[in-house]
Amino acid sequence: MNKLVFTVAVMLLGMTSVHAQFGKFRGKKLDAITTAVTAFTVSDEEIAASATEAVKWMDENNPVCELNSKQKDMREYAERLERIFGPYKNYDGLDLNYKVYYVTDINAFACADGSVRVFSSLMDIMTDDELLAIIGHEIGHVKLEHTKNAYKQILLTEAASKYVGSTKGTVADLMNSDLGGMSQKLFGASFSRKQETDSDDYSYAFLVANGKNPQALADGFQKFADMEKEYGADKSLGAKMSSSHPDSEKRVKRVEDKIKKSAKK
Template identity: 35%
Template sequence: MHHLKPIAISVIMAAALAGCGAIKNADTGALTQAGGSAYKAMSLTDSDIATMSDQSCAAMDQKNQIAPANSRYTTRLNQVVRGMPTSVNDKTANYKVYLTKDVNAWAMANGCIRVYSGLMDLMNDDELRGVIGHEIGHVALGHSKGRMQTAYAASAVRGLASAAGGVVGQLSQSQAGDLGEKFINAQFSQSQESAADNYSFDLLTERKLERKGLVSSFQKLAALNTGGSGSSILSSHPPSSDRAAAMQKRLQSAK
């Protein structure tokens, strides 16, 4: 086991945890297939990840209310992302707003970037730009690929096989939606969160954009998290207050 990469271990653990509730009613053949799904997840190609991201993003778009082009949220988001990347890892960045009170944002490896109106209501433009840069960082640094692998393994095991066996391109609407939900609700590791924070800081620096929003955005998320929200963006490791302090330290060192 010590020869496996960290992502491989996390995928196997996710698969095992997701399958626990079904083990009592599963036969040996089903469990073998489920276990194979975890290993299958580790070997997914970039093309597989992009295909699953396309389908998962499309499914999530159907499940949520997207702000129309003439919405004040869409207009504002378009202004906020001016000067931000138009592509990530050679995938065109596709920015949209979900009309919901939830405070969240996420990005998939195919360039699908979604910002919730609840987050936009909470943040000013500089803060919002910092959060978006953070989500882009997860994609650029390969974290989103690993997160999709983990989500795939958990989803396949829960259904005892569904998406295993090389049928990535044939996910049903419900499977794609389930995969998208698991991706969005999964957590990144502490080191990945910190790396994405630093990516956003460097991105804003490179593009000569205000970086103070990275500090105040995490301060706002830390204050909001005291209310016990279940949003994935608030389930931060390290805590949002620590991340705000780390960004403040970098900001002071850059002066």
């Protein structure tokens, strides 16, 4: 009985942790923070510069698969991503760059400056078209400015807590004071469900526009759904894709409904 109560408590804690982070800014500190937020501004150029610095830090602190890596499988990951992503590096007026991280997490992320990073373990479980569908989703986050807006919010929030009551400090100071921590905060940015759905729609259109079958998007999500079923929505297993992202099963259904609808037209 005690064990059961404990489990439930932990689950609730997990579910409310997102709100708790915002909670600490409420209350008596609010006036000071509001002052700082209005005094501290973040320009588009500063967002782009901090994104570039952050992705540079990530590249330096993760094993990157290069076309000339000594290790054969690392070269193969780089070659495969080059083949899949290469044709789209200037897609939709964007200036995109991409790399593979040789890591066990099943993940991919996009950065406000157009950098997309794909993890080798994600490549292991996805076909080329499924991977392209996930890349399309990440490109959507860049093109629809989800990453830019999220970074802006994070920079403002960090500045507000760091430079509370003061108008001193710049985005560069903020980044330089803790580059690793800031990089992780930026890449840990979560998006709203609406943004996730909009990015899914972007990927769908991206696949169709490039002569690919949008079923690849549904199939990729189905793999996440299967993993969630097998392992639970564990943080270490593609959780980034499932924690903020809508339920994988629902995403599969949404994409498949869309395919059915378009077939009727």
